């Protein structure tokens with residue numbers, strides 16, 4: 001540890017700050033450490049008080065459930081929540097005033113990709129996922145069904161290829177219909193007298209709405225690309241008659257390039273494993289590389305060595321002879337960790353670990369200053385803003401704390417007030433109930449609210465742990481509280497004037513391989529008023545982008561604004577079940593939760609991987625992160641507490657499913673089977689602790705156990721080496 005300004009700082013982190021973060025930031029080392037130290041003195045006690053308040057409220061809620069039956073006393077329950085200050089009084093209506101927001105957040109409706117920022121290869125891929133190939137996204141996923149000769153196979157399947165092309169032509173007909181005929185029969189595209197002319201054999205036609213054609217590349221008589229715009233999003237038709245696909249296409253089309261991940265969240269939180277200075281420096285280094293444009297990843301794909309860097313912008317000629325530049329990369333936001341955890345990277349004046357959320361805000365802002373100063377060739381925010389997503393806040397006092405922290409960090413780094421923007425995750429019940437007050441606390445800097453329904457489900461289970469046994473996991477998405485929460489979130493966002501300044505976001509699609517289902521269901525997010533929604537991969541971003549061409553979210557929001565909603569109806573309908581499940585149903589539920597939990601935890605604790613695709617018992621690969629772990633662990637804790645299962649049954653289930661997970665990972669040479677020694681397996685012990693100690697975990701969070709167990713595993717590794 002290095003001692004500086006009354007702080008003890010882990011050497012690795014200190015060197016990163018001194019050698020990489022501060023140089024070029026226009027902040028002197030002296031001012032930085034002095035200011036950071038004072039910020040810690042002032043802010044840490046407030047952070048601790050907020051956590052104490054969380055615990056106090058949870059204790060009161062637990063006591064209430066011990067003495068009352070919620071289903072018989074619903075009104076009393078609501079009064080009680082108000083009395084203890086869990087449910088806050090509302091004040092006068094207001095509108096947010098956030099300014100200098102990039103169009104990607106303020107105006108354009110489209111997909112939001114999330115990626116663990118500590119994985120440079122994925123992070124670069126995500127930043128570049130602003131544009132994606134529709135042909136690849138269709139050919140490579142189940143959107144085109146694998147049947148009747150259209151299977152993927154090992155070599156190119158022309159029948160599957162034809163289905164892809166048909167789908168894409170149909171999409172063009174939807175977003176840019178022709179005055180006559182269909183894109184399906186087009187044989188040539190060219191530009192004549194500033195118009196896009198579409199030839200169909202001996203006939204020619206134009207677009208029904210000619211203004212949808214906004215640019216091109218190449219020769220007007222034989223362009224290499226045609227740029228269309230619809231609902232504020234772009235699509236590029238690409239031509240190349242020498243290309244293997246283009247040469248088989250009657251119009252020479254080789255692909256449709258879709259504007260896809262309009263924004264991307266670089267995640268430092270639930271998809272990341274970072275438990276010490278060594279891990280955190282990688283997180284910060286990657287974010288710095290994205291902010292100054294120098295991030296690079298070199299890796300092998302098959303036999304090929306790939307060097308991945310950030311894409312440059314895209315240039316077109318306009319119809320009127322000018323030049324048009326479109327951004328080649330997603331607008332990047334960064335998700336900090338929440339208020340809960342502390343980090344051994346910095347010890348404060350009392351030798352206590354400093355809250356990691358405070359360090360994250362200081363560091364991710366300092367690193368983003370490299371973008372604001374615009375020294376590199378590549379810019380993130382053209383409007384000079386830094387976009388920080390703040391997760392897991394409980395109620396308006398915690399949001400007010402974040403606001404104060406942001407003020408302090410702006411002062412520390414010499415940034416103008418409200419340069420630091422905030423995205424508020426609506427993912428704890430105390431925030432859902434008090435969302436309007438939460439938004440008010442950051443009304444000058446808020447750029448999004450987002451229904452993080454996964455954490456929100458975990459919080460729902462933990463908060464009402466003592467109220468009764470919860471419904472089965474898969475029933476949650478149709479439950480009353482969840483529907484009410486989603487509606488209330490949109491309604492609050494509209495009433496606080498978010499459209500035009502900030503996003504109203506919807507949650508993650510957690511089945512990365514089920515793209516056909518996503519195409520059928522995720523359009524619902526737009527119809528419910530969300531102008532962005534989370535996707536787990538670039539391919540999902542490209543496919544989900546099609547929804548924003550089909551539905552104008554602006555029009556939907558206009559209609560919703562006219563409606564009046566009783567925001568509170570059903571939001572406090574607890575997901576408690578009175579069903580008598582069969583022994584078989586109970587076992588299947590336990591098996592499913594245990595498999596997902598173990599499959600995720602083993603990779604977290606022993607491999608340092610914070611987001612994984614883990615098969616459920618139906619063999620559907622599910623995106624698992626810390627929020628889904630919070631659900632599965634709390635669910636099992638709840639059933640155990642209410643005697644739906646016994647300790648022994650749970651332990652035997654975990655042992656049985658550990659063998660299944662071991663089998664699933666058997667091809668990984670670095671994998672250590674849990675079942676070879678359950679007592680010695682740190683991952684297995686972590687899994688048990690998450691469930692058997694689940695009632696005592698703060699708000700049901702999994703971080704404290706995961707971090708401790710990962711540190712234990714790392715120590716064992718270092719001791720061995």
Ligand SMILES: CC(=O)SCCNC(=O)CCNC(=O)[C@H](O)C(C)(C)COP(=O)(O)OP(=O)(O)OC[C@H]1O[C@@H](n2cnc3c(N)ncnc32)[C@H](O)[C@@H]1OP(=O)(O)O
Nearest residue numbers: 114115122125126270271454508536537611612613623627
């Ligand atoms: C509740 C919440 O908080 S949700 C937010 C947290 N969740 C996330 O951030 C989800 C992020 N997604 C992921 O981490 C991954 O998609 C997973 C773990 C779900 C699946 O990963 P894998 O099993 O490796 O995916 P798969 O093998 O199908 O695809 C890998 C390819 O897709 C790319 N890819 C997958 N996900 C992403 C992503 N989110 N961003 C960028 N690229 C991605 C990889 O770069 C890789 O391509 P490459 O070989 O060209 O580099």
Ligand SMILES: O=CC(=O)O
Nearest residue numbers: 452453454455627
């Ligand atoms: O962060 C997202 C969630 O669903 O939780």
Ligand SMILES: [Mg+2]
Nearest residue numbers: 427452455627
């Ligand atoms: Mg979350």
